[in-house]
Amino acid sequence: MAEQAQQNSALSAAVADVANGVALALDGEGDSYALSALLAQEDTVALAAVRVLGADVLAPYALRGDPARGSTDRQVVRRALAAYPPGADASDVSLWSYRGLVEASRAFLPETGADGVDGADGGGRDGEGGEPGAERPPEPRPGDAWVQTDPWPALAHRASQLAALSLPSLAPALAVGLAARTDDLARGFVRAVRRRDWLQAAGVGRWLVRAPDVPDSLGLAAGLVFVRRMSGSDPRVVLHTTAAQRFPGGGPW
């Protein structure tokens, strides 16, 4: 019942809208993508949706980045980070997701000279003379012991929640840690499919398409098509499966 109420909330609707827009941009290879154009209005709900989807909102820039176009989107991301920082008792997933969005902003939308801030990833502070109100967000250091210690069902669940970090050049340490547990992720993928947890299956699938030594018997490519179809084209599932297609292999290991 509570889940249904959550699904029907304004935030969930905004998350679905933005996820849909990102997936469409990935399908069209991201040529004319602009995050700011996806947001109905820059209100608190839209910024919250950006925080929920994390680094994925910048995925089209990773595909065919044109940072020169991204100045407005960089500001949107910074506002989302400033509006919804992880709290003192935030979970590791929240911290990782926040960090992923910070890293994606730096990697895919690097600041240029036109922004008035040094483009190098130095210790530039608070965008002096740059974007108005654009403070450089802090970069939390979340724990990663769970990558080694979590039993495989919990590992798969958490990895799926952090699927956005499977984008190229984000969280390399996390990617290497998860790559060492490919078999456990494969088990988690099958378990999620059998539980009909399409979102989790699609999220785990994103890590698996980049992992080495995925067993052929898993049938990952066909499995992701199946997951997408069975989800009834849930926007977040479609985003994950599209990203899995667009960013295969090529991990940092």
Next chain:
Amino acid sequence: MATELTAPVETAALAAEVEGLLDSAEPEGIYRDTRECGGGLLLAALLLISPPTPRAPKTDAR
């Protein structure tokens, strides 16, 4: 004025919802093993088609 007063409350509620969506619990589910289910069905089928228990013939007490 009302908007100004309610804005922080809405933002706090949204922040909580963001955390909930980011770190949502796995949906409850029952994980059934197909082989166990198949075994159960086979047992039930065997019980249904098994012949009735032989009973001792009734003898009239005269």
